[in-house]
Amino acid sequence: MNTPHQLAEVLTSLRIGNQxxxxxxxxxxxxxxxxWARRQHQLAAPSSHELLRTVLVEFYDQVADGRLTKLPPDLRAxxxxxADEQVRAARTTEVLPVVEAGRRQRLLMLFRQQGLxxxxxxxxxxxxxxxxxKVAGKMGFAxxxxxxxxxSGCLRKLYELRLRTEAAVS
Structure with a gap:
């Protein structure tokens, strides 16, 4: 799996959906x-297996949507x-103050009210x-x-939704 030709074949097969x-x-x-997960993050085997599956799906998404254009030489690393980034991010968000967690939940709710x-x-x-x-290419804009x-328009709508929601609560 070390030759550039083999790496290119893997990347091509992933892009066409072959998993x-x-x-x-x-x-x-x-x-x-x-x-590794048990030693580094004290995760039990079922949790670590789920983490590996989640990370591999994210890796596949990176390849499929073009964020990853060449296969890393050491894929396991x-x-x-x-995985390390995901675990650290999860632990960081676990300790959010209640007020901040609530603010993020309200913002997420407003985000979901916007169009697709x-x-x-x-x-x-x-x-x-x-x-x-790249956004223009993904969305089909000129x-x-x-x-x-x-x-800019989407941010304005989000801001206006936030203002309307806060006014209704007050």
């Missing part, structure tokens, strides 16, 4: 990953790094880190300026 490589990777590395296009635009830009050119204006 056999990921299934094989999971089966071959599940026990080793569980030992890359996957372990992704606005949700996609904001997710692409803020959570996936796409630039306006150019980056259209994406910029659409994002």
């Amino acid at each position: 056999s490589f990921l299934i094989t990777f999971y089966e071959e590395n599940r026990d080793l990953f569980a030992r 890359y996957v372990y790094g992704m 296009d606005c949700q996609k635009i904001l997710m692409y830009f803020y959570f996936r880190g796409y630039n306006f050119e 150019n980056a300026n259209v994406a910029r204006m659409q994002k």
